[in-house]
Amino acid sequence: MKTNPTLHVACLALASSFLLHPSAFAQGTAFTYQGRLDESGQPATGLYDFRAQVYNRATAGEPGDALVSSTLTFTAVPVSNGLFTLTLDFGATPFNGEARWLWLAVRTNNALNYTTLTPRQAITPTPYALLSGRLSGQVSAAQVTGTVSVATLPTGGNWALTSTLTLDTPTLAVDPVNNRVGIGTASPAWPLHQVAAQGVVRVDSTANAFGSVLELRNNTASPTYLGAINFNNAAAAYPGQIGYRADDSLTFRTAGADRMRLDNAGRLDVTAPSSSVSLNVVDSIPPFSFFRGLKATSDSLFGTAILGISSDGTAISGASANGLAGNFSGAVQINYASPFDKPHLLLKDPADAGFARLRMQTGSRPFWDLAMGGDNSVRFFAEGNGDVMVLNTNGQLYVNVLTIRGGADIAEPFQMSQPDLPKGAVVVIDEEHPGHLKLSSEPYDRRVAGIISGAGGVNPGLSLSQTGVVEGDQPVALTGRVYVQADTSNGPIKPGDLLTTSTSPGHAMKVTDHHRAQGATLGKAMTRLDEGEGLVLVLVALQ
Numbered sequence: 001m002k003t004n005p006t007l008h009v010a011c012l013a014l015a016s017s018f019l020l021h022p023s024a025f026a027q028g029t030a031f032t033y034q035g036r037l038d039e040s041g042q043p044a045t046g047l048y049d050f051r052a053q054v055y056n057r058a059t060a061g062e063p064g065d066a067l068v069s070s071t072l073t074f075t076a077v078p079v080s081n082g083l084f085t086l087t088l089d090f091g092a093t094p095f096n097g098e099a100r101w102l103w104l105a106v107r108t109n110n111a112l113n114y115t116t117l118t119p120r121q122a123i124t125p126t127p128y129a130l131l132s133g134r135l136s137g138q139v140s141a142a143q144v145t146g147t148v149s150v151a152t153l154p155t156g157g158n159w160a161l162t163s164t165l166t167l168d169t170p171t172l173a174v175d176p177v178n179n180r181v182g183i184g185t186a187s188p189a190w191p192l193h194q195v196a197a198q199g200v201v202r203v204d205s206t207a208n209a210f211g212s213v214l215e216l217r218n219n220t221a222s223p224t225y226l227g228a229i230n231f232n233n234a235a236a237a238y239p240g241q242i243g244y245r246a247d248d249s250l251t252f253r254t255a256g257a258d259r260m261r262l263d264n265a266g267r268l269d270v271t272a273p274s275s276s277v278s279l280n281v282v283d284s285i286p287p288f289s290f291f292r293g294l295k296a297t298s299d300s301l302f303g304t305a306i307l308g309i310s311s312d313g314t315a316i317s318g319a320s321a322n323g324l325a326g327n328f329s330g331a332v333q334i335n336y337a338s339p340f341d342k343p344h345l346l347l348k349d350p351a352d353a354g355f356a357r358l359r360m361q362t363g364s365r366p367f368w369d370l371a372m373g374g375d376n377s378v379r380f381f382a383e384g385n386g387d388v389m390v391l392n393t394n395g396q397l398y399v400n401v402l403t404i405r406g407g408a409d410i411a412e413p414f415q416m417s418q419p420d421l422p423k424g425a426v427v428v429i430d431e432e433h434p435g436h437l438k439l440s441s442e443p444y445d446r447r448v449a450g451i452i453s454g455a456g457g458v459n460p461g462l463s464l465s466q467t468g469v470v471e472g473d474q475p476v477a478l479t480g481r482v483y484v485q486a487d488t489s490n491g492p493i494k495p496g497d498l499l500t501t502s503t504s505p506g507h508a509m510k511v512t513d514h515h516r517a518q519g520a521t522l523g524k525a526m527t528r529l530d531e532g533e534g535l536v537l538v539l540v541a542l543q
Helices: 128-133
Strands: 006-008 031-039 046-055 072-079 083-088 101-108 115-122 172-175 180-183 192-194 225-231 240-245 250-254 257-262 268-270 355-360 368-373 377-382 386-391 397-399 409-416 426-429 436-439 448-452 460-463 474-487 498-501 508-510 521-525 533-541
Touching (some): 031 101, 072 083, 426 474, 448 533, 460 474
Parallel strands (some): 409 436, 409 460
Antiparallel strands (some): 006 031, 031 083, 046 101, 172 180, 225 240, 250 257, 355 368, 368 377, 377 386, 386 397, 409 474, 426 448, 448 474, 474 533, 498 521
């Protein structure tokens, strides 16, 4: 090429319709462009390469001038006597209804550089595209098929309909007078009104955890509800509402009253009519059920029906004017490292003259109460028998009959002059250490004090002491039954024989000299010892 080519437009013919989406006529997005190319003032002939683009302005450099398409490249296009034909397909994206201009560049086949052809050519609509500007009134399904989409709304403007637009299935009705849209109804009663066998609204969103997928907003000045969802039936007999209130709480309402409110501090309040329950969580509703303030059920092996945790305060609080504030059908466990001023379980009657009580009962049998009250004493109350045991704050215990089953003797702790004396050993008063006892070592010793308890598996049944005044390190049996270390140095021992101290340290022997035994007798033997040494059960009776 010796000079730059020039473009002369002979005609612009569109062989197919220019549509954004496929229609019933299968018209695509490609269109045919025919032009004339002159070189050095003469019609060009030969093979040429072309490039094509779409711009939004007629002249390069205009304000807002921008490329709105991809670049199409054509190689070895035949040009005969200046005429050539290109089939251009930029897709639907560049053509949104605004004016568009075609930009072309050309070079001799396989030459180094392209030459831009001027001026840009305006892209005019096809006859089929003219239909979109004339659609109004009733549009049939044969005229609108495929997908109808809107990319953007006009800035600062509105889409307006001058009549009702109706689609056969489902019916889409627009009431422009009252600004209402209906789906499945010809006369929408609400701004958005849907009637269907399954009234479902689906929103697919890629919003993050706090992105607004559906927003309900009340633009009224200082409204009670900032946004709400209403529920009702055709007869308007069961109105319900979920609303977000101006006090920053989420509220559930039925019959025009708040039933449950969740505030921004995480507190859940449930309110119900007096004839109903406050909160009832059940797995089934029996034919006849008792109303409960709160019922929770856990069927798993290690499950927890109700879990209360509080670092400071009250985890679970229940109140009932007449009935049960809580009812548990399983064991209740409290795991808490309780300091002295915070109990694991607190039972409190608000009246000074009242009783804080714990009631226990099996079946229909008489109940037991463990109660505190009255003169601030702890009482065991048996139905039909009253207070059977009372413990006063000064430590006095009152009981009708006391039966001890853990031991068989009455003992007192004593300080020993010798450490770790054996159980069952006979001990006497130590004259050199007032208040102390020591191991016996003389026969018929009138200083005999008793027998150290615990031999033969017989433990003290009752131990008497006074803290800080009369204390000791080993219990000595003063009365009752106890095993004693014994020998037959004074003959075999048989039941009924009186026993006294022996020459063998800590041992007892049979009394044969009753005159010497006065004041030195331990008690009576209850078992026998034929020879040697061994344990003998003795009924202690010092005399």
